[in-house]
Amino acid sequence: KGLLITWVQEDLRKREERAEVMDERRGRIINASSPYSDSEEESDSDESKIMAAKRYLNRDRNKPAADEEKTAEGGFTKFTGRQARLFELKLKFNEARKANQTAMDADIRRKEAPASSRENSRGVSTQEWLEQRKRKIGKLLEANGLDTSRAYMLDTQEAAEAKYKKRAKEPAPFGWEVFNQRTLYGAYKRRAEKIEVDLEEYNRMKEADPEFYRGASSLQYGTAPKISEDKIERMVKELKDQEEKRKSFSRRRRFHDEKDVDSINHRNEHFNSKIERAYGKYTLDIKNNLERGTAL
Template identity: 30%
Template sequence: MADESPKEVAEASTSNPPSDTESPSSDPTPSTSTPQPSEAQTRLDRFKALQARQKASRSANLKETKTEQTRQATDPALLTQLERRRATASHKLLKAETADFERKRAWDWTAEEAAAWDRRLEKKARHRDDVGFADYTQQARKVYKRQLRDVPPDVAAYEKQKKEAIERAAASGGLEIVETEDGELIAVDRDGSFYSTAESTEFVNSKPEKAAVDRLVDDIRKAEAARMKKRRERGLEDDTGGDVTYINQKNKQFNDKLARFYNKYTSDIRESFERGTAI
């Protein structure tokens, strides 16, 4: 190294520059990608989400439980009674403060609505007066009306059967269809065999549908259930068909009470009377 000239040293330094003087373009670029979360961090986030859902569910359940407990602790009959009293008091107060209250209140209804309401009140009063037993004819009428309400008539099926019967009668010649001047069709019964009379027996050929038979069976079962319910209410379900020692239900209850307390003392006397050996 001592033998080298200064010129050679300068050339060597020029041909091999130091590494820190290299151009910036040759430096490696730093990485800009974000680090991926680890599996433990992902599981921790899911666990926190589940904890939040559990807390929200507990709060909702607690709120609903308190609401249900409050509702069950409140008597609905008492609430209805209080609401009815409040409505009655409001009505009376408004009636006392307003002159000609009934006439002004009627302004809110039409004439048809007022007439329908009057008919409804009249019907309600008539039904209220018709609750008691009058005679067996009226009782049968009430049962018949109740059955009509429970089993509404099938008007569509009736019209269909009527149309088919008219067509059959017209085809057989027993019924004549006459057209009037106005274009209206009138059915004329020539021999009097189409329309039913007191002597007609055509109804025996009618075969009811299965649905109608089932409806009749259900009605009979309901009537039997109602009869047995009334019988149980009167205390007649324990009748064994023995000797009748009472004249009505009150007397039967009194006799049962006496038997419960005194049978152990009077059993020998009664048996002696039955054997005919009593003195």
């Protein structure tokens, strides 16, 4: 590797000397090596010279490689097939060096920037990206005639499945969270999965009644097919099981030290929690006024 670098440097020096002689003879500048030096700063003229050298190499690339030297028109320096390939490798080395330097400078600027204005992988700050996303979602909702509460309808199937999987990994709810809509819907699904469906009886009843699916003008309202006794017993059993489950359900709740104490015993605490769940958002302002002494 060291011999190769020495050979390339010696070849570049010789070509510089030949270019200077030809410059003096013909009155024009042809310097094919200076644009590809390892200096840190390069001007626009250097870039143009690089492009000229690339055009020359691309012109001779399709020619058969030979060990003898090929002379370019206009007095350009001489290259063999191997020298041309080495020269092209040097061009790629310089391009990689420039790309690494640019990436390093960008990384330094990103680390030195404050956290609030630090740019993410998209090239914009997090706050700006959130604002752009909010405006984009607002336009989509307006175009589809939806409000912000129905923004979930814009999610794709893949995004919705990812959200469901994430929710499944969340810990079980506690306290007042056991009565939210998500938990109640989960309880409904568990009860619905236990329902036994008899498709044969369903189809038989549908064929026997011409107005099985009644419309608004039907005269059969107030009438219903007779339900078998075993189904009634199954429904009663399910209701009793739910009642027994509620009575037997008991677990020790997590105690929060920062929570305000407004009860005298465990039974009173349980009663207050139910009252708070129903009327807490309405009595919050009254409680705050009483504590500040500004109720009257």
